[in-house]
Amino acid sequence: MLGKSLLGAIAVTAALWMAADAAAADDSKYPNLKGQWVRARIPVPGGGQAPFDPTKPVGRGQQAPLTPEYQKIFEANLAEQATGGQGNWQGGRCLPVGMPGVMNLYRAMEIVVTPETTYFLIDHIRGSSRRIYTDGRDWPKLIEPGFDGYSIGKWIDEDGDGKYDVLEIETRALRLPRAYDPSGLPFHADGKTVVKERMYLDKTKPDTLYNEMTVIDNALTRPWSVKKTYSREGGAQPTWIEDVCAEGQALITVGKEEYFLSGDGYLMPSKKDQGPPNLKYFRQP
Amino acid sequence: MRTRSSIAAIALMAALSMTIGAAVAFDDAKYPDLRGQWLRARAPLPNPGQGPFDPTKRGGRAQEAPLTPEYQKLFEASLADQAAGGQGGWQGGYCLPVGMPGMMTIFRPMEIIVLPETTYIRIDHIRDSNRRIYTDGRDWPKEPPLGYDGYSIGKWIDTDGDGKFDVLEVETRHFKGPRAFEPSGISLHEDNETVVKERIYLDKADRNLLHNEMTVIDNALTRPWTVHKKYSRDKAEFPVWPEDICPEGNGIVRIGVENYFLSGEGHLMPTRKGQEPPDLRYFKPAQK
Numbered sequence: 001m002l003g004k005s006l007l008g009a010i011a012v013t014a015a016l017w018m019a020a021d022a023a024a025a026d027d028s029k030y031p032n033l034k035g036q037w038v039r040a041r042i043p044v045p046g047g048g049q050a051p052f053d054p055t056k057p058v059g060r061g062q063q064a065p066l067t068p069e070y071q072k073i074f075e076a077n078l079a080e081q082a083t084g085g086q087g088n089w090q091g092g093r094c095l096p097v098g099m100p101g102v103m104n105l106y107r108a109m110e111i112v113v114t115p116e117t118t119y120f121l122i123d124h125i126r127g128s129s130r131r132i133y134t135d136g137r138d139w140p141k142l143i144e145p146g147f148d149g150y151s152i153g154k155w156i157d158e159d160g161d162g163k164y165d166v167l168e169i170e171t172r173a174l175r176l177p178r179a180y181d182p183s184g185l186p187f188h189a190d191g192k193t194v195v196k197e198r199m200y201l202d203k204t205k206p207d208t209l210y211n212e213m214t215v216i217d218n219a220l221t222r223p224w225s226v227k228k229t230y231s232r233e234g235g236a237q238p239t240w241i242e243d244v245c246a247e248g249q250a251l252i253t254v255g256k257e258e259y260f261l262s263g264d265g266y267l268m269p270s271k272k273d274q275g276p277p278n279l280k281y282f283r284q285p
Numbered sequence: 286m287r288t289r290s291s292i293a294a295i296a297l298m299a300a301l302s303m304t305i306g307a308a309v310a311f312d313d314a315k316y317p318d319l320r321g322q323w324l325r326a327r328a329p330l331p332n333p334g335q336g337p338f339d340p341t342k343r344g345g346r347a348q349e350a351p352l353t354p355e356y357q358k359l360f361e362a363s364l365a366d367q368a369a370g371g372q373g374g375w376q377g378g379y380c381l382p383v384g385m386p387g388m389m390t391i392f393r394p395m396e397i398i399v400l401p402e403t404t405y406i407r408i409d410h411i412r413d414s415n416r417r418i419y420t421d422g423r424d425w426p427k428e429p430p431l432g433y434d435g436y437s438i439g440k441w442i443d444t445d446g447d448g449k450f451d452v453l454e455v456e457t458r459h460f461k462g463p464r465a466f467e468p469s470g471i472s473l474h475e476d477n478e479t480v481v482k483e484r485i486y487l488d489k490a491d492r493n494l495l496h497n498e499m500t501v502i503d504n505a506l507t508r509p510w511t512v513h514k515k516y517s518r519d520k521a522e523f524p525v526w527p528e529d530i531c532p533e534g535n536g537i538v539r540i541g542v543e544n545y546f547l548s549g550e551g552h553l554m555p556t557r558k559g560q561e562p563p564d565l566r567y568f569k570p571a572q573k
Binding site: 127242255261266267280 | 532554
């Protein structure tokens, strides 16, 4: 009888092992990236809207390694912003921030890990959903460029403990117009930016996530590397807010000109001495 | 010795079993395979118009939406405005999201990601919407965030008792507006107290056909409105996911409550006959 019990126990264990093989997603192999991630605030002099390099002041303080040509473009952009315009920053027109700026996290981020794809969900301006393909695919021959680009990633077990701890990502096929941050730091007009990322949890603080990001772009004199830090917040059931740029948008673009919308619903200039829009297509009294 | 060996073996197997159970956190074999790219299954209708809410009928009046007299009047006014060149009750032209329930017409491809606590429905149309359907057993929140997509709680059901889930039942509340059912501008009530119920399941005979039985309860309606939507799975191994960037190339410029067109050369144009130009009271008169 004991022999039969033992055989029975063996059979049960074997069946359990087979069931384990059938489970396609063993999420214990992956770091726990669930929850709500926000930008870790690092105090820098001058403040300003979240800069690309979070350790330096926004704008010129970023000391972006721009070529002389693109430094000129950047300066012209700053001059336009100083007079009330948007410069190179496309976010004011409700165009997406795109990569790499979207990873500045102006809004909260959710990371969804599946074996074939890791998703970064960031609802800012339009609700970006980056897909990081980790299914071993090659780069497609033809990629439709996008603001978020096309990303291929690889999970790495750096310390050999049987669990992944780093996600390495490369992103290509990025379209324009994009800027690094609201100061309007420009990318090259050739659209050949490549962004590389290494993302990993802090080993001693599991609610801290790092993103070592390197941008390779022909507007730069060298690759530009920054380190971003995100904090996990929001508790077990975080609140996810929709960011609908078109709602309450006070900036009206007519051709190349930007105007404001007054509180009573009329067009207003956004810059000193700005002329009104051309009304040639309307019947004039 | 035999007894001790047996006991030891049993203890070892028990330990192994516990390890197996702990290591496998998500058994996706229990859930239907909803991966891939889903597209609206086109109903065989002549001239259906833009994504009608009820896919078995043409858009507009032919939907026979069970509207209250008040909201039927609003709908007629929407149709008249659209006939004159306006957008009527359809908010998509201003780059506002379609929201629920209209977004489940899927004007653009859909992706579904199933995890134990949440099923995500992603549709990049006007904005990259990510519906979160919480299946973690939570209660309705006391202070929910309001949104065009609403707040959804779902439950997986094994209707045939085979140990695998086959139906996802969803209820969605807590909306903001304006929202319309479809581009003809059939509006939902401005009180935004809509409730949407869905039963989503794969076709048993065709695993690349997904059904969504949707019922809308709304104060613009005289009764709950139930429709049956179907989606087909694109069989491409690596589907392409285009970004839909509404403000890009959008020829509609909204100033206050008026819509204008943008000409090819970037000047404002009227959208309807006799439309007045925008009021330029805040510009210096000498610059006119």
